[in-house]
Amino acid sequence: MTLQTNTHQVTLDYYTLQDLRNIVNTTPRLALHPDVVAKIEAGAQFVLEKAAEDRYIYGTNTGFGSLCETRVENEEMEMLQFNHVVSHAVGVGEIVPQKLSRLMLFVKLLTFRTGHTGISMAPVQRLIDMWNHDIVPAIPKKGTVGASGDLAPLAHMALPLLGLGKVYYKGEVVDSAGVLEKMGWEPLRLKPKEGLALTNGVQYINSRGALALMRIEEMIKTADLFAAMSSQAFSTSETFYQAPYHETTYHPERKTVAANFRKVLEGSNHHELPTCNKSKQDPYSFRCIPQVHGAIRQAVNFAIDIIEKECNGVSDNPLFFPESDQILFGGNLHGESTALALDFVAMATSEMAYISERRTYQLLSGMRGLPDFLVNQPGLNSGFMIVQYTAAALMNENKVLCTPASVDTIPTCQLQEDHVSMGGTSSYKLETIVDNAEYILGIELLTAAQAIDFNKPLQLSPATQKLYDEFRQHFTFMERDRVMSDDMERARTYCAENRAKWIEQFGLA
Structure with a gap:
């Protein structure tokens, strides 16, 4: 470096x-x-x-x-x-x-x-x-x-x-x-x-947590963008992200997600297509995006606040106060705040990935005028069928890793240190959850782009058309079955490398 x-x-x-x-x-x-x-x-x-x-x-x-x-x-x-x-x-x-x-x-x-x-x-x-x-x-x-x-x-x-x-x-x-x-x-x-x-x-677990949160903070914003792509591909209603609906609650994070949707979907005709659900009752993985993504943002903001306080505070024992001629003994060496925050945000990050995987599943389900598994001649071709299996496998791992480490303390040091935070484990597993979530979000974008190509009457919004055009320069339409592993690896890397640019380019809050 x-x-x-x-x-x-x-x-x-x-x-x-x-x-x-x-x-x-x-x-x-x-x-x-x-x-x-x-x-x-x-x-x-x-x-x-x-x-x-x-x-x-x-x-x-x-x-x-x-x-x-x-x-x-x-x-x-x-x-x-x-x-x-x-x-x-x-x-x-x-x-x-x-x-x-x-x-x-x-x-x-x-x-x-x-x-x-x-x-x-x-x-x-x-x-x-x-x-x-x-x-x-x-x-x-x-x-x-x-x-x-x-x-x-x-x-x-x-x-x-x-x-x-x-x-x-x-x-x-x-x-x-x-x-x-x-x-x-x-x-x-x-x-x-x-x-x-x-x-x-606790500078180790605070630093591991901080690095993970730097990624998650960007991921949750681009998750809105990818969900907007999927929503157009699935011909969803436009009502679930309208401002009056969200003025009925007191969750600013929900309102932010809905505002992101209105911004990036302005000019799209997805809600006017014949395949749009006339009852406006889209599956929850679409209709409840503001509620779920908003709740995830709340957890992320909470964890960021904790990590910032921990990184700025004094973590040691004893502490010395020359001005007052004091030596004070206490527990500023205990990482419970960090461990609990990381366990909490691990669950939130897993949920971000899970609702993304559910949208991928819906796009492959043969509904809304889309072919089974988003491929020509399904049966002869399996299309994106097994791509979703990988997302499911990653989600299974994430769900297991959501078990909180902080509730499984093991006494040490002859019971002098009889309660410990286990924040190290909290930080390791969070990192793995974030890695898996990056794959799952990349898979959603791959799947959404494929579905958009089959949704011929669809007119993308100007913002998402830019994203689609850029994406298609690197990832081609699947005409028939091919090895997808490389596409999935590249999609994860591509999304991770472009998150910050997209946040600025599309004005994602």
């Missing part, structure tokens, strides 16, 4: 999901605002002063977890922090993408910027230097229970500061020790509390 020459100064401001998207996608050089530096330095000095006193300070001069009553002598505090990082680096599985590691690093800086974690400038600056030189920690995917922080993933993020572990460097995963040597960087010696500050917090 090529770093930009512009510099982003990390401030004390509130970072929205869009801000995080811009940071992780444009990868500017990073620097700290002077106010942030002052807060970090004040917090670090406060920790050193308190560590010199004859008192227990958890994670600073004591053991960790259920070993919190074990006092560690002052001369062993550096070893304590080193041991903490290396002993907690227990992640397993594939190495996560660089984009996720980068976002984790940035979100960790947002926790450090307040000075409440007690970390000094040396580790913070080393993380910034790594970012600025495109040296990205290599972090295994699995191993966090999402309480007492994402200990394992964050320990792997911290290892390169000590000259241990692995990093992405020039496109390869290599030992960090060699990279530090090339850069002329010495391994850091951690001061009191710094090992714990590096590993405590």
